[in-house]
Amino acid sequence: MAKTSRRTFLQQSALITAWCCAGGTGSLTSCGVTRPAVADTAEDDQGLYVPLSAAEGKNSMLVRSRRFDEPLLLMRRADGTWQALLMRCPHKGCTVVQRNDKLVCPCHGSEFTPEGQLLKGPARQPLTSFPVTATSKHLEVRF
Ligand code: FES
Numbered sequence: 001m002a003k004t005s006r007r008t009f010l011q012q013s014a015l016i017t018a019w020c021c022a023g024g025t026g027s028l029t030s031c032g033v034t035r036p037a038v039a040d041t042a043e044d045d046q047g048l049y050v051p052l053s054a055a056e057g058k059n060s061m062l063v064r065s066r067r068f069d070e071p072l073l074l075m076r077r078a079d080g081t082w083q084a085l086l087m088r089c090p091h092k093g094c095t096v097v098q099r100n101d102k103l104v105c106p107c108h109g110s111e112f113t114p115e116g117q118l119l120k121g122p123a124r125q126p127l128t129s130f131p132v133t134a135t136s137k138h139l140e141v142r143f
Contacts, residue, residue, distance in 0.1 A: 048141040055139055067143065070095045074139060082132035084141045085116045091123035
């Protein structure tokens with residue numbers, strides 16, 4: 001798995017923070033925003049479909065799925081592929097947030113890498129990730 005540099009992660013975090021706090025189409029539970037992050041996503045039994053136009057020029061974005069209370073963080077890897085992380089802490093289910101160069105659970109302090117790997121407990125598992133396929137029209141998150 002490609003590693004994200006600290007600089008890249010911070011840039012991505014800043015984008016997400018600005019996106020969320022600007023009240024645009026972004027959504028982070030910690031910001032208290034509950035509307036869909038990308039208005040025209042579609043979803044069926046197999047997955048979530050994010051228009052490529054929504055991802056244009058971005059290395060990361062938060063999207064909502066009706067399957068989860070927490071957002072999904074879509075991040076572009078260094079090799080250009082995408083990954084989706086469910087921002088739900090595997091310890092007791094709090095919403096994970098981005099802090100500096102980590103994904104952090106505000107409830108009991110578990111920490112994860114930008115790729116969702118466990119750095120520090122009490123969680124014992126990584127964040128849940130889902131495969132993402134880029135087609136000519138969409139990023140498809142497969143559940
Ligand atoms: S719920 Fe995240 S560390 Fe406990």
